[in-house]
Amino acid sequence: MAPDASPATAPETIEVPLPSVTLSCLAWGPADGPLAVLLHGFPDTAWTWRHLGPLLADHGWRVVAPHTRGYAPSGVPRDGDLHVAALMADAVGVHDVLGGDERAVLVGHDWGAITANALGAHPASPYSRVVTMAVPPLRAMTGSSPLQLARQARMSWYTLYNQLPLLPERTVERLVRHLWAVWSPGYAAGEDVAHVLAALREPAHRSAALGYYRAAARPWAVDPAYRDWHRTWTGTPTVPALALHGAQDGCLHPGIAERAGAVLVEGAGHFLQLERPDEVGRLVTDFLAS
Template sequence: MARVSPETLEVPLPAVTLSCLAWGPPDGPLAVLLHGFPDTAWTWRHLGPVLAEQGWRVVAPHTRGYAPSGLPRDGDLHVAALMADAVGVHDALGGDDRAVLVGHDWGAITANALGAHPRSPYARVVAMAVPPLTAITRGGPLVLARQATMSWYTLFNQLPVLPERTFERLVRHLWAAWSPGYDAGEDLERVLASLREPAHRSAALGYYRAVTRPWQVEAAYRDWHRTWTGTPTVPALTLHGAQDGCLHPRIAERAGAVLVEGAGHFLQLERPAEVGRLVSSFLAG
């Protein structure tokens, strides 16, 4: 029987030490779950125990820059670095060829990117709330115009200083706009605690800033970088909230996503039973 209360693991990697939540038998096949912005590994508090009950060893890192994980010593916050960290977790924990990767938001971008890379150790990937980035152009002119207004925060986060200074207001606004009607009190408390320190806030915002600076990818991550916008070639499942206020559901639907009714951006929290059923069925093959 799975532990509902997670264990805590520290996974030392070359550039950062990741603090992870873990559920399930230590000898089970590995399932790595990656959170997004603005969130923490606690976003998996429902799905983690569900998968653990099915025998998976579930490990959910606080990704680089999100306390209690460390700040990356190489300063790299590109998707390629997140990909390398996910591979590093697999290697450090003795994952085998049954391992799967589940991601939400930035974690979904990472999962899709690794699913497209020939050296990925993950047999299957699940992406929530973000389809493969090449699909973002699908949706038609009206949908794309609407998406442009929904994505205002990506430009705002490029500004110096101001996003850090208004961080709490920004985070509260995004949760309310992206998942309207969801009581995010517990999640907001955790993410604001995780990113209380200025350096950690800058790291979380740095994910967005890194996208506009591809020439700054560290040499160790350049091979991973070549598929960061790729479409998975391994079996993949994309899930999307039908009321997502972050990325227009029409875009995700045209990319082949399964829409989860009654859910916004944080579908794994808003509809945990439905998401657990869909993910479990997919991972069972």
């Protein structure tokens, strides 16, 4: 149980076996409810959904939040693929294994948001709606001012750092603590950082989490099994979609996100679902009920 979870909001843990990896998932809500799959990003874990998960469960959803491939207690993928296309396939696999239907929705933050946007753009996606946080559709982030782009280039230094061999693995604890402090200034992230460091305790898991960035820089290396998913990995959803963004996000410039159609949440940084859980919960439940 997470330290701040009461018995009423504590999740159960379920295992979802997929062709190349078994995902360990947190779950809330009635087993026969419509499926809501919640995907975390970096550097984070499924515990990032400890507020939104119980709220959606109270609204009748069967909420499933995987620790995505490479993050313990989920496995390191046997095929070694860490492209967004593989994350898309995993999200579809969760839907299939758990018997999701046409009501299913996908919610994602950071890398989870990229995955949700990509699936929202793919005609074979089983998800009827998507909600994304902290990363709006990649193709929508155009037309920003030179000043915004220059600032974003400085903010995105870590994407280049994570391309280096070995050094990011050796300094992952320092990197995780720094990013939480800079991306969500003022938020007490001790519990969340502890979850991340536990998920990345083993070298193979560390390399897998950092491998998301390395794979993104090598789109030509996607496994053939995921190439059809890969074609929309930078796409804009064609299903109903809601994009949310912290107005004080230190990871992706809020002005760029707003121009891309995101709703800004005041008083929140990058991890808005933790910093402003009531406001984010209201926006998400209103959207899903509309």
